[in-house]
Amino acid sequence: MDIRYREFAPSPALASVIDRIWVSETEGNADELTPVQTCLPLGMIEWIIQIKGGPIIGCNDGNIIRYPTNYFIGLMTTFASWQMYGQSKVIGIRMKPEGAIRLLGQPLAELSGCSVDAENFIHKKELSILDRLMEMENTTSQIGLLEAFMHHHLMAKTGKDNYFTDVFANLRLINSSFSSKEIANQFFLSERQMQRLYKDQLGVSPKTYERILRFSRAVEKIRKKEKPNWSSLAYQLGYSDQAHLIREFKSYSGMTPSLF
Secondary structure: OOEEEEEEOOOHHHOOOEEEEEEEEEOOOOOOEOOOEEEOOOOOEEEEEEEEOOOOEEEEOOEEEEOOOEEEEOOOOOOEEEEOEOOOEEEEEEEOHHHHHHHHOOOOHHHOOOEEEHHHOOOHHHHHHHHHHHHOOOHHHHHHHHHHHHHHHHHHOOOOOOHHHHHHHHHHHOOOOOOHHHHHHHHOOOHHHHHHHHHHHOOOOHHHHHHHHHHHHHHHHHHHOOOOOHHHHHHHHOOOOHHHHHHHHHHHHOOOHHHO
């Protein structure tokens, strides 16, 4: 079973909303499943669309899940296992939380740690335009249609300003670590108010989100270096020591950094 995975940068007009767009395609027999793949918690919201092939198969606590053809996944706090059938194609849009809140026009608490059919957030009639994706053979054209859909949907939003998304966008602009201290300085709220705001908007606590993003930065740095200096990496990312890095990395990915 051959699996081809590619990533694409979003268009400049959607860079504040989309982190990246990914495409996964498989060959092999249509009734054959790929080896188990792992989806990591990277602090983003995923919009996943099945272009062709059988449904994605997931495994959660030993339970088999057949995902819809068009769905969102909220902030994850641990890794997830999944498989694709042969002769399949899936496009994923990895959105920044503040961008997803803008697109969906509502907080993300309902999505936290789970997958939800896209029709629960975007009207079925609006989503029908995406049926054209199945008729397109060219990945560039498919991504172009998805971006045009998102841009139009964002422009049509007339909801009131969301201070939470504005602060998050600004923190990302200055390449913030999203530490609890930085966030508190931006919001001017008490710890209890911050906890409530994060739970309402993201479905997780400020500290949990900070830990997820630290893990995401660890993944990025490990992928860039063949043999990282683990003690140095732990210090750079703000872990108390190498053991702390290894322990937390394993809890989010299911494996130690050296085996990643």
